[in-house]
Amino acid sequence: MTTLISFLGGGKRGGSYQTTDYKFSHGTVYENERYFGMVLTKEVKPDRLILLGTSASMWDVFFVAGLEDHIEAWSTLSDAVQSDSVTIEQLQPFEQFLTDELGLQVTCQLIDYAKESAGQIDILKKLDELLVKDEHVVMDVTHGFRHLPLIALVAARYLQVTKNVHIEHIYYGLYSNELKFSEVLELRGLLDMLNWVSALETFDKDGDYAVFAPLLVNVGLDQQSADELERASYLERILNASAASAKLKQVMPKLDELHKTDSPLFSLFYTPLAKRLSWYKKTSLGLQEQDLAEKYFKRKDYVRAVIYAMEGLISRETALNEDDVQSFKARKEAYEYLVDSREDFKIFKEFRNAMVHGTASGKDRIRQIMKDPERLHASLKDRFKQLFKDLS
Template sequence: MNTLISFLGKGQPDQQTGYRTANYRFDAGFSRAVPFFGLALTEYLKPDRLVLVGTAGSMWDVFFHREGVDDEAVLELMAAVEGGTVDQSLLQLPQRQLGERLGVPVDCLLIPYARDPAQQAEILRLLAAVVHPGEKLCIDVTHGFRHLPMLALVAARYLARVGGVKVEELYYGALEMTTPEGETPVLRLGGLLAMLDWVDALASYDKDGDYGVFSPLLAADGMEKGRADLLARAAYFERTSNPVKAREKLTDVFRTVEAHRGALGGLFGPTLAKRISWFRRGKRDDWELSLADAYRERGDYLRAATFMYEAFITRACNKSSHDPTDFKTRKDDYDIARAQQPEVAKLEYLRNSLAHGVRPRADQEARTLDDEGRLQTALKSLRNKLFKP
């Protein structure tokens, strides 16, 4: 189902229309001269349902009078609008008659004025209650109070995450941008939602280190899909403790990320490139140690301990000029290095305890795992002791 949500406000009403008539230009083949943008947008989009959203003081009376609703119902609305006391019962007949005229179901939703966080949250709750999972939404933010478009942007993200809907576009009839020829452009603000997707992706990456979340965003921003997919592949290999394979994929795609100049990728690309540059440092043990540091800072202590442990073994193999991927030489070189640096046993205990969810037998390690601050301190201390310059 395709649903249009359109806000109705107080505006600067005149006695006839409530808003000044504007000739809204949607595209080369479609324009309409109307005072209420939402109705022109309804004709343009042909939604399956229209939801009109307004406060108890919005110009419901002027709007419905112009749309030919029953005079007695409009008279009741006039008194209620003047007193800011419109309730849902007064909107039942007008919304039904408007729906019959438009040929689509119409719902009227009363919302508070968003004066404080409680009212703002209530608006989100009310909007979520009138949408259905799987719906496709377009939101019109042309009319209504000036602060409502900001709330509508938050609502679009909230409804997508909580309501299970897909917000396809935000529309704004830009009256203040009317051309000398008298045409008012219709702006599509869906790019703002895409920007929020990128901000969400950065927050997600900061939390868990999975830069694969950028792959579909880069593809949508114009990067060749095969190239963007390399980023997801690299993230997969990193998160399955295979930094060599991850580095191979990152090496292939890194310059593409740096050079990408899409509308949004160009905005976020330098930050992304900086955050995935670990693979450019030294040898394998340097990559693993860099990843251990990054995961420790994110609070992913199992991966932090795992990569630090692997970095220790890889460095031991490097000193013996052995292949760090060969199981036997890894074990032999680890045993030699452990005898020289017995502190690594503590790292091994911590790693095993984190992996298996079993408290270590030693009281010291058990106390370490009982407190995040102590675990952070222990991992930093081990890092400094085991990887001296």
């Protein structure tokens, strides 16, 4: 189901929206129209229309013709618009009138002026109540107060997350005095930018770059490469840096190519994304694992940080012995050597066991450190520095 959400502007006695021609980017022009929301009912052909306005919005603008049976109610509504006192009960007859006239379900919803956060939040709550999960939505932010498009953008992002609502378009009809017509602007790209910012924030929090896959498809990456990126993230997070690196070496050249094409949105986010995934360029598995250990440590994902730190040292020791770093036997021998020869590595092992198994360490000092997150962070930071000093 597709729902059109349209905001109404303020009313004034004897006033109405001026007529204008609305021109879409694809060339379609709707001539001599007053209210852009009505234009969109023709262009989008929604299943449902939600009209949002305050107690002083121009509700009476819709009900000029065909009101033989509603003259008294219309007069009362018009007076209420002027006195900033429109009620939901006064809107109900015209809600049905518009439903019949347009041939689609119409909901008239009163909203707060949204001058303060409570009123702004109330608009989000109302939209949340009106929309259903997985619904497709088109937003019109042409009319209404100038701050409402900002609220609409936040609402769009909120509904994407809470109800998996699909925002198809965010339209704004920009009137030009010079051209004497209104150019229809598509503002959906602003929401796309917010989605990228949210993805970067998510990645910085937990290191899962699979979140970028659908966004990259939207800007031109082929689905197979997007799937490979998701696979790389999965492999990295189950501690298989070698296989994850191999996948990234396949995908990153595709992202480099995409960056060179005319994709303004991706060009904005290419550099921060490429920087975050640069660990795969390290010249050895040990250095890759060291880099990942440091990244996960900064995210306070201590389990992965500790394991990658130890695996980085094992990879280094295996390479120094001129053994195959992928050999289970060679890595086991390197591990046993490090446990026997390096006290700091042995203590790191205690941290790992305590975290992985969820049980208290046999060493009292480790138990005390594990009780305090700040102390754990400081202790691991010092040990990371000591462990990696030979690798730098």
